[in-house]
Amino acid sequence: MKTTLYQLHLTGRLKHMIIEVKDNVIITEWWTSKEEEDGKKQITKETVYGKNKGRSNETTDNEQAILEYERKIRKKKEEGYVENREDAILGEEIVVSSVLSQSFAPCKPISKLKKDDDPYDGEWLAERKFDGSCILLHNTGTEKIGYTRRIKPITEILSVVDEINEALDKLPEESLIIGELIAFDKEGKEDPKVLKAVTTETTTEAKARNKYNSLITEGYSFTYNVFDVIFWYGEDVTDRTFLERLELTNHFGERKIEIFTKEKAEEAKQNDWEGFILRKADDKITFTMNGKPKRKGSYKFKFIETTDCIVTKVSNGSGKHEVRFARFRLAQYEKSPFFDEPVLVDCGWAGGGRLGEENMDIITAELLEKGYKLEKTDLKEEDWFIVELEYQRR
Structure with a gap:
């Protein structure tokens, strides 16, 4: 079995990838080309062995290799690879009247201002940055859909949140917005830990509804803040200025956007805000169709810095945490001087931190349901x- 995949890189080079399975070996070969001239080819071979010996779902070496081969193909297609060379060269177009593919990637805010930028020069427009979960809302004209940041449809789960339903009701046909769902405890403080219960793709609508109702009873409140507009009545509005897009988002309620000053920054610090999103009046946004978001259109000005890590291994904790996965092996993708593709770099073990016991229990239940044992294990x-x-920024 063999599959050839293509993807057009942002540099204009065409990426080629051949994935083949022979017996219990998966062979992956990849290279780039431009103007019919191929770059250096690279190849990897992975030997796969059967699993679940002696069980009803036992697989032979070859059967498991085929399963892994099919999974790799699916993953690459989610990243925007296609099987037709011409389609890759032309590029995939988003059709706002249909469900988004997982290769769609809206841009993210730039992590921090450039070295020479002065945030207090009177040109930066500031909006408070809350600590919530990124949610995209989409009205195809025939269907209303909610997605996670990674474009996983979770409409049924999000349907338990009244504030999401209100935003979807206001969303015009063939329109797509990106925003943030925020939870506040009874004291009015942001509590991002509880959001997993109503935004994770692996929960059920019934569980999410029970949790949402329970939180409301405890005095929690939720808000969905629209962050930006990508499509509006079928039109791609990413090339409009921020002020023009801001006018569109006022359809959902007026946003508090003000000139950034040192006084505002000091006030935010005293109130323990996470920070601000800074933009200039003419800033524009974008999206890609290769699953890899660009950073454009806004800047983070945060007092508390964050970074995303991938969990590749888990382990149960000690003491009261023996009953749950409470230690996590972290990794991050970094650019490589030798390869076009980023490489995965191990970052070591870490505790649960801000996940909290409840979210660690959710993760534990999900992994146990998938067949993992409560012990140190590779995922x-x-x-x-x-x-x-x-x-914390220093």
């Missing part, structure tokens, strides 16, 4: 998940 690549680390 299959399809079961890797992302956590956000938080650290």
Whole structure:
């Protein structure tokens, strides 16, 4: 079995990838080309062995290799690879009247201002940055859909949140917005830990509804803040200025956007805000169709810094945490001087931190349901998940 895949890189080079399975070996060959001239070819071979020996779901070496081969193909297609060379060269177009593919990637805010930028020069427009979960809302004209940041449809789960339903009701046909769902405890403080119960793709609508109702009873409140507009009545509005897009988002309620000053920054610090999103009046946004978001259109000005890490291994904790996965092996993708593709770099073990016991219990239940044992174990690549680390700026 063999599959050839293509993807057009942002540099204009065409990426080629051939994935083949022979017996219990998966062979992956990849290279780039431009103007019919091929770059250096690279190849890897992975030997796969059967699993679940002696069980009803036992697989032979070859059967397991085929399963892994098919999973790799699916993953690459989610990243925007296609089987037709011409389609890759032309590029995939988003059709706002249909469900988004997982290769769609809206841009993210740039991590921090450039070295020479002065945030207090009177040109920066500031909006408070809350600590919530990124949610995209989409009205195809025939269907209303909610997605996670990674474009996983979770409409049924999000349907338990009244504030999401209100935003979807206001969303015009053939329109797509990106925003943030925020939870506040009874004291009015942001509590991002509880959001996993109503935004994770692996929960059920019934569980999410029970948790949402329970939180409301405890005095929690939720808000969905629209962050930006990508499509509006079928039109791609990413090339409009921020002020023009801001006018569109006022359809959902007026946003508090003000000139950034030192006084505002000091006030935010005293109130323990996470920070601000800074933009200039003419800033524009973008999206890609290769699963890899660009950073454009806004800047983070945060007092608490965050970074995303991939969990590749898990382990139960000690003491009261013996009953749950409470230690996580972290990794991050970094650019390589030798390869076009980023490489995965191990970052070591970390505790649960801001996940909290409840979210660790949710993760534990999900992994146990998938057949993992409550012990130190490597996760299959399809079961890797992302956590956000938080650290204080110095």
